[in-house]
Amino acid sequence: MKIKFIILLFVSIWLALIVRVFFLAVESNSYYARLSQQNTIKHEKIAPVRGEIVDAKNRPIAINKLGFKIELAPRLLTKKHKNEFEKEVAILTKLLPSLDREKIIKNYKKKDSFYNHNFIDVVQFIPYEEMMPVYSVLNLRENMKIVPAPKRYYPYKNIAAHMIGYVARANKKDINKNAVLELIGYTGKTGIEKYYNHYLQGTPGEREIKVNANNQEIEELMYKSPDEDRKLTLSMDIELQKYISSFFVGKVGAFVVMKVDGSILAAGSFPNYNLNIFVSGMSYNMYDKLSSSLDHPFTNKLTHGLYPPGSAIKPDLGLLYITEGLSRYSSVNCEGSVVIGGRTFRCWKKRGHKHTNITKAIRESCDVYFYEGSLLLGNKKMSKGLKRFGFGKKTGIDLPNEFIGVVPSRNWKRKKYNKSWNIGETVNMSIGQGDFLVTPLQIAQQTALLATGKLPTPHFAKLIGNKLYKNTFQDVLTAKEKKALPVIREAMYEVCNSPHGTAKMYLHSKIILAGKTGTAQVIGIKQNIKKRKLEHELSYYNRSHAWLTTYGPYKHPQYVVTVMIEHGGHGGHAAGKIVSDIYNKLLELGYIKK
Numbered sequence: 001m002k003i004k005f006i007i008l009l010f011v012s013i014w015l016a017l018i019v020r021v022f023f024l025a026v027e028s029n030s031y032y033a034r035l036s037q038q039n040t041i042k043h044e045k046i047a048p049v050r051g052e053i054v055d056a057k058n059r060p061i062a063i064n065k066l067g068f069k070i071e072l073a074p075r076l077l078t079k080k081h082k083n084e085f086e087k088e089v090a091i092l093t094k095l096l097p098s099l100d101r102e103k104i105i106k107n108y109k110k111k112d113s114f115y116n117h118n119f120i121d122v123v124q125f126i127p128y129e130e131m132m133p134v135y136s137v138l139n140l141r142e143n144m145k146i147v148p149a150p151k152r153y154y155p156y157k158n159i160a161a162h163m164i165g166y167v168a169r170a171n172k173k174d175i176n177k178n179a180v181l182e183l184i185g186y187t188g189k190t191g192i193e194k195y196y197n198h199y200l201q202g203t204p205g206e207r208e209i210k211v212n213a214n215n216q217e218i219e220e221l222m223y224k225s226p227d228e229d230r231k232l233t234l235s236m237d238i239e240l241q242k243y244i245s246s247f248f249v250g251k252v253g254a255f256v257v258m259k260v261d262g263s264i265l266a267a268g269s270f271p272n273y274n275l276n277i278f279v280s281g282m283s284y285n286m287y288d289k290l291s292s293s294l295d296h297p298f299t300n301k302l303t304h305g306l307y308p309p310g311s312a313i314k315p316d317l318g319l320l321y322i323t324e325g326l327s328r329y330s331s332v333n334c335e336g337s338v339v340i341g342g343r344t345f346r347c348w349k350k351r352g353h354k355h356t357n358i359t360k361a362i363r364e365s366c367d368v369y370f371y372e373g374s375l376l377l378g379n380k381k382m383s384k385g386l387k388r389f390g391f392g393k394k395t396g397i398d399l400p401n402e403f404i405g406v407v408p409s410r411n412w413k414r415k416k417y418n419k420s421w422n423i424g425e426t427v428n429m430s431i432g433q434g435d436f437l438v439t440p441l442q443i444a445q446q447t448a449l450l451a452t453g454k455l456p457t458p459h460f461a462k463l464i465g466n467k468l469y470k471n472t473f474q475d476v477l478t479a480k481e482k483k484a485l486p487v488i489r490e491a492m493y494e495v496c497n498s499p500h501g502t503a504k505m506y507l508h509s510k511i512i513l514a515g516k517t518g519t520a521q522v523i524g525i526k527q528n529i530k531k532r533k534l535e536h537e538l539s540y541y542n543r544s545h546a547w548l549t550t551y552g553p554y555k556h557p558q559y560v561v562t563v564m565i566e567h568g569g570h571g572g573h574a575a576g577k578i579v580s581d582i583y584n585k586l587l588e589l590g591y592i593k594k
Contacts, residue, residue: 041221042211045183048202049150051230053164053192055238056265056462061164062193064150066128070138071119071145074112088143092123095134099123124185125151125280152186154275160241162269162300163399163460165191166278180204189278191300192234192460194400199464202228233463235263243585244268247578253546253565254301254440257582260448260557261471262456264397265591267441269301294541295566302441303395303402307564309432310520311365311502312443312547312571313386315450315488317373317430318358320385323480325376328487331357334368341423345371348519362491365502365517367431374430379421382429383409388476389455391438395445396457396472405442408435433521444562447549450489451514451557453482492516493554503548506576509583511592512554517571518547543567546574552583558592559583 053062070092076085085108093101104122111120131146139146152167168189170181178197181187183204188197205226210219244255248270256267273290290297299305322328336352337344347353347367353360361369374382387393392407406412408429410421428434441458449455454473461469477485492514495501502517521544546568551557561582568574586592 040210040212042209042217044207044209046205046207046224046226047183047185048204048226048228050152050167050184050186051200051202051228051232053200053232053234055234055236057237057239058233059238060155061160061234061236061238063153063155065153067125067149067151068128068131068135069121069125069147069149070123071147072108072122073119073143074116075114076143077109077112084143088141091138091141095137096123096126096130098130119145125149152279156238156242157274157276158272159238159245160236160266160268161191161272161275162302163191163236163267164275165189165193165195166275167193168278168281186279191399192232195398196232196461196464199230200232202226202230230465231463232461232465234460235259235265235462235469236267236460237265237589240585240589241266241268244578244582245270245272247581251565251568252295252301253563253568254305255561255563255578255582256302256441256444256458257586258444258448258456258458258560258562260452260456260551260560262448262458262473263462263471264458264460265559265586267302267460269299269305271295271297273297300399301439301564301566303397303399303439305439305564306403306405306437307440307545307566308434308436308520308522309438309443310518310545310547310571311367311432312516312518312520312549313432313436313438314362314365314370315492315516316386316389316391316446317370317382318362318491319450319481319484319488320382321370321373321377322358322487323478323484324381324385326358326373328358328484331355332361332366332369332372334366336368338368338371340371340375340427343424345424345427358487359491359494360500362488362516363494363498363501370430371427374426375423379409379426379429382426383407383412389449390445390474390476391442395439395441396459397441398459398461402441403439405439406435406437432518440562440564443547443549443564444560447515447551447560447562448557449476450485450492451551451560453477453485489514489554492551496550503550503572503576506572507580508577509552509580510587511552511583513550513552513579513583514554515548515550515579517575518545518549519570520545520547522567541567543569546571548572548575548579550579550583553592559586 049064052060054060072088089101089104093099107122108120135146138144166189167186170185170187174187175181180201184201188194203226206224207220208222209217210221211217244266245268252270254269257265334347334353334356336350337346353364353366356366356369386407391405393404394402408425413419413421425434429436445455445458455476457472459469496503496507496513496515498504503515546565548571549562551560561579563575563578565574
């Protein structure tokens with residue numbers, strides 16, 4: 001019995017060994033083959049070159065400057081290789097004196113570890129002309145790699161800075177949202193660069209290579225090119241942009257030149273800055289100087305600047321008045337002020353405008369007419385109509401994080417302040433004051449609406465690759481409003497052409513225009529003050545914001561030009577010459593056929 005048990009135990013052990021040998025030799029062969037392949041075959045991602053941005057005439061606006069980055073082999077800081085590391089750093093700083101030794105060491109230590117088998121970036125960018133004299137020497141070094149690395153460059157520097165935007169180093173938050181950025185390193189941070197970042201950055205390529213035990217490349221097994229150099233063509237004319245920007249030296253504000261279909265030829269926010277300083281990073285002193293400025297140079301005032309529209313809103317409210325409350329033929333007697341709810345609301349013209357209908361009210365910007373009209377129409381219909389016209393919502397422009405502004409109403413005030421509405425707020429709203437806030441782009445968009453009857457979506461893109469950007473419109477006007485539009489257009493024509501028009505004396509355009517001025521107060525005027533100070537008598541930051549929004553030619557509208565100058569005072573006085581020169585330039589360049 002014992003002999004049988006021993007034989008059975010012996011046979012069982014051998015069977016177990018045979019099964020294990022079979023499993024290791026046959027069944028696990030594919031598993032260990034895969035492990036072996038991972039040790040000998042390496043996959044590398046190839047960073048795509050960022051696409052260029054060009055203007056409507058194919059002039060480069062954002063390009064890639066040719067250069068190189070420098071990488072060092074990993075684990076050179078071990079005792080065995082430390083001398084090699086010191087030698088590589090010494091050679092780099094000797095041949096390229098502009099390099100910072102301490103920064104090279106810091107960059108290396110940040111990424112070096114026992115588990116890292118990849119070369120480490122120690123210098124992000126060396127210009128082509130600086131690298132070429134020493135390229136052949138450095139490229140032969142075993143522990144060093146010289147890799148092509150284009151750098152974003154903006155040839156026009158500060159021109160259209162807020163619209164174009166810039167690229168900068170991707171942070172952890174950016175990488176978490178877009179894993180490709182870990183390879184590329186840079187991403188669009190603002191403006192068009194950010195909005196179209198996914199398109200411009202392209203998609204990575206890939207290499208499959210065979211390496212030996214020392215991680216040295218033996219053979220390239222597969223190569224897939226990156227999808228790169230994706231071109232973005234804008235509707236912008238950069239030379240027109242440069243011309244208009246010269247008018248804003250020393251001024252704070254924004255402008256936009258837009259076709260009535262929504263295509264933007266030029267747009268600017270001021271003060272601006274040189275885009276190139278953001279690519280490599282700026283000094284703390286420079287950042288503090290820009291960020292602490294009361295003129296907010298970092299803010300894109302076209303889409304993020306919120307201002308009371310002042311009288312620039314009157315054509316829109318006038319359209320609501322004559323289709324909802326007042327007859328186009330009815331008139332209001334303006335004596336220079338009106339008492340509502342125990343408070344005196346004054347017209348800008350002390351002696352008043354006397355009998356005033358809708359045309360005269362817009363032409364001469366009579367406040368009392370709009371005060372009275374607001375009482376008949378009421379806040380609910382006013383705010384509802386203005387939102388339908390595009391206020392209090394995004395225009396849809398291809399720029400990131402656009403602000404919506406504020407169209408004040410009873411519900412809005414209750415939600416924001418938990419307070420009730422009063423009639424004085426309705427009256428203030430009728431002349432674009434109080435809590436009413438808009439962006440310059442919204443004013444331009446509604447001007448296009450009044451010119452054509454349709455609300456366009458503003459945009460900078462003309463061609464995305466070879467694909468034409470499609471213009472889109474919203475049909476927001478009622479049949480009654482469309483029928484009444486000629487009345488508003490005639491009034492806007494008289495603003496720019498009648499001897500009594502608020503813009504007439506400041507314009508010298510060779511094109512017949514229609515438009516509206518606006519002088520938006522930034523401080524309240526106390527009830528006991530009998531005589532107002534003139535704008536030039538006020539301190540700078542107490543002066544009103546100046547608006548002038550126009551379309552032209554009057555009979556066949558093609559373009560909208562809107563200018564807003566912070567603390568510029570009267571709209572016509574501050575912006576009339578600028579607007580006239582813009583239209584004359586459009587005529588000179590052939591955009592408008594006379």
